[in-house]
Amino acid sequence: MKLRAHVEPGNPGACRRGKTSLTERLLHTAGAIDAIGSVDDGSTRTDTLALERRRGITIKSAVVSFTLGATRVNLIDTPGHPDFIAEVERVLGVLDGAVLVVSSVEGVQAQTRVLLRTLRRLGIPTLLFANKTDRPGARYDSLLTSIAERLSPHIVAMGSARGLGTRSATTTPFTGADPGFTGALTDLLTRHDDELLSAYVDDPAALTHARLLGALAEQTARCLVHPVFFGSAATGAGIDALVEGVTKLLPPATGDPRAPARGTVFKVDRTANGERTAYVRMAEGTVRAREVLRFRGPDGRESKGRVTAVGVFENGAEVPASAVRAGRIGRLKGLTGIRIGDSIGAERADTGHRHFAPPTLEAVVVPRRTEDRGALHIALGRLADQDPLIAVRRDDLRGEVSLSLYGEVQKEVVRATLAEEFGVDVDFLGTTTICRERPAGPGAAAEFIGTAPNPFLATVGLRVDPAPHGSGVEFRRAVELGSMPPALMRAVEETARATLARGMRGWEVTDCVVTQTHSGYDSVSSTAGDFRGLTPLVLTDALRRAGTRVYEPMHRFRLEAPADLLGALLPVLARLRAEPGPPGTHGRLSTVEGEMPAAGVHELQRLLPGATRGEGVLESSFAGHRPVTGPAPERPRTGHDPLHREEYLLRTVRRVAGRTSPAT
Missing domain, CATH: 3.30.230.10 (Ribosomal Protein S5; domain 2)
Structure with missing residues (x-):
């Protein structure tokens, strides 16, 4: 058995790389489905939400399972847009391997770089799939150069591509008979293996094709190298080679189904009747229906509940089962208090660390109808259950609710979700940056x-x-x-x-x-x-x-724009309090790298298309917090405020039977 996560980058420009289409193609190749669904038609197996189908993007992670030869693949299809990085966050802890999808047309995007850095830091073996070879503008050599420069130099192309940019585009896997491939593979693998290098120096013929492929699988499993496959999810070109890469280069899941149960909850949702369900990746042991299960949160909270039903994933669908075993993903019902990040069993996994930056934006959300205030609180509580990185902050005195967010697209999705799933129409009152003290x-x-x-x-x-x-x-x-x-x-x-x-x-x-x-x-x-x-x-x-000091979130940025427009952009960067380094020029393009406050990044994203004739590209990643210079921004304090003692005591205490006691 193997667990596979299929992760795709995204960017604010909303170009789609085709990861959900690739999932459909893999299901079809495995014989799990008879017809390939369409993202545009809303007929895919993993984009099940009405909002996902209408917008053509993945918002919530979804699980499918299928068999490739003797290998079972559990695939988690995650969102690509950076506003939904929280969905990727919770999946990382349950991965055995990943397929990172890059568009051969649009190339490496900002979020691609963030994701691969994180996957490498966590030691998660990762294959790259350059999709859309059938689309006009598809590239091969220049794309590989870009991947080497912007993602990792430790890559090797696993095949050639012909007819790029046409529906007849094909890919051909390299073999041991291709001297260029053998040479590239030897050069790459000997960088990380002294024994292999010594064998090559002593006798180049000792490095047979079989030995090189074995070393490639070993170094891929250690996240030292990243094989690159080309193809098209739309036409099926290159899919067989990718399937072979998944089965032969990514390591199998391990775990003893007879050991004590141990697993991690990476997703929580609700059924149509409101029943909470938990998606659990089992690392060890077995969980059976009707058994009492213990679980623990990253904060040490302990609880237990009876599993009323178990679902597992087979051939592209969820099916009822009596148990879920090590190496599999199960959907458990009946555990009313379970949350994302909880660990199943007596031993708590290390799930308290955070892989990506927390949200840096906050907006007040208000119902358009006053009578919906109670329903809004309930709805936001359920959304917070499903999205632990998105915090809800309530101010009962002002009657306001603030929601932390990653970006404007997420805000639109939250608004649509509240309207469609809970019948609550809302407005957002501006967006502010979240600081810390x-x-x-x-x-x-x-x-x-x-x-x-x-x-x-x-x-x-x-x-x-x-x-x-x-x-x-x-x-x-x-x-x-x-x-x-x-x-x-x-x-x-x-x-x-x-x-x-x-x-x-x-x-x-x-x-x-x-x-x-x-x-x-x-x-x-x-x-x-x-x-x-x-x-x-x-x-x-x-x-x-x-005393406290206020710190604001900072981002590292890399701005690429036409060289003739750079002079006009520098004053914009100064106004946004950016600290750019010296610009570099490459042909007709100039690049500037540096740091700026997170608020400036969001503003620059909004201004960039108009300021660069639509040619500007902005990459950014969270770089921590630094002290605010000048007047420190303040956030309205909520609830009973101990800074104002008399008012706090009036609201908090009362006289009962001649003594002062806490108010209920």
Whole structure:
């Protein structure tokens, strides 16, 4: 058995590379379907959402399974557009291999580079498929040059192509009889294998074609090299060679179905009647229908539930099954509390790390009908379940809901989804960049039970210290674990983490260590509510004393534009606070590389077509956060605000039976 993920790049220009069409062609080649579906007609097996079929793009990842000879392939078709990178994010942890699709017409796009860098960093074996050889403008030599320059120099073409740009375009796999191929393969593989190099130096004839292909499979599995296949999903040219590459060059899945169950949830959706279902890639063991299953989240949350039904994927369709075993993907029903990223079984997988940048945009979403406010909250909660990188932020006092986003296309999709699936029409009120806050130094505060102005039956002391960039939030205790009941300890930690969602200027506080320095309670009357009420006041006071700095998201960028227009673009870059390096000129094109704030990237994407006669190309990737220069932007603070103590206490506490207790 093998697991395959089929990942395609995308860009804001929305040109399609044909990855969903390639999935259809592979299903047809395997005999799983009788007729190839069309993206334009909305008849493909993987683009099942009405919105996907109408727009002709993939929005949600989909699973199909088929057999190629003796090899079972589980294929995950993921979105290509960068606004839906969250869908790719959750799939990466369950891959055995990937096929990265590039258009032989449009060439290497920005998102292609981001994806291959990530796949290489994670050590996921990756084949490249240059699609659309039948389309006018299809390239071979220049495309390989571009791939070597912009993706990886460690590539080798696996075949030749003829009749490019016509419906009769064909591809022919190279063999051991092709001296050019043998030479290229030898040169590539000996760069990474000293033993192979020594054998070649001693006797070139020792490197037989079979030995070279074995070394190619071994180095592909180690993500050292990337074979490149040419073809057309539309006509079927080159598909047989790609199939052979998938079965012979990508490594098989491993896992013992008799071992304790272990798997990862990479997708959650709901049935037509609202029942939550989880897509699980099983690494070890077996999950059976009707069994009680334990699962854990990346945050340590543990839960369990009874599996009411199991579905597996066979010949392009989902079918009911009694169990899902190691190496397979299953769809489990009945686990009401399960979330994306959860690990199945006793051993929790390392799924807490993030492969791609978080969203850098935020927009307020409001229902067009006031009476839909409650329905909007429910609908956004369900969308957040299915998309954990897209956070929902509620301000109950202002009656506003903000949604974090990757881009404008995603905003359009969210609007259409809310209308079509939930019957809620919404508007977005502008788009802002999401910043972060970090402590500028250490700060500490404490309030004690029975001592004014503390109205709660709780003692809480907290210290905030800066931590290295990218480290997130760590909570420590400098008090005895037995000094309070565990429930009260948990209340302090959980509330402290929630309070850090709003710093001094309203942004999330990160890269810090919060240490509990004082604790105390009334063994008769104190409740967790006392600690949940007091902790925000103490932590906010500690942050005030520490001070915070606001950091904005930055992107590395590479801008390519006609050389005669570069002079007009440089003032635009300056206005967007970009820091470009010296430009380079290659024929009639000039390139500029540098860094700029994320807000400038989104603005430049909007301006570029008109400023470059439609010839400009912008590549960008997240480069981290840096301190804001000048006045720090502020985000409106939501909910009960501990920065304003009197108002916070009025909203948080009440007098009951002669004592102050937390409000419910």
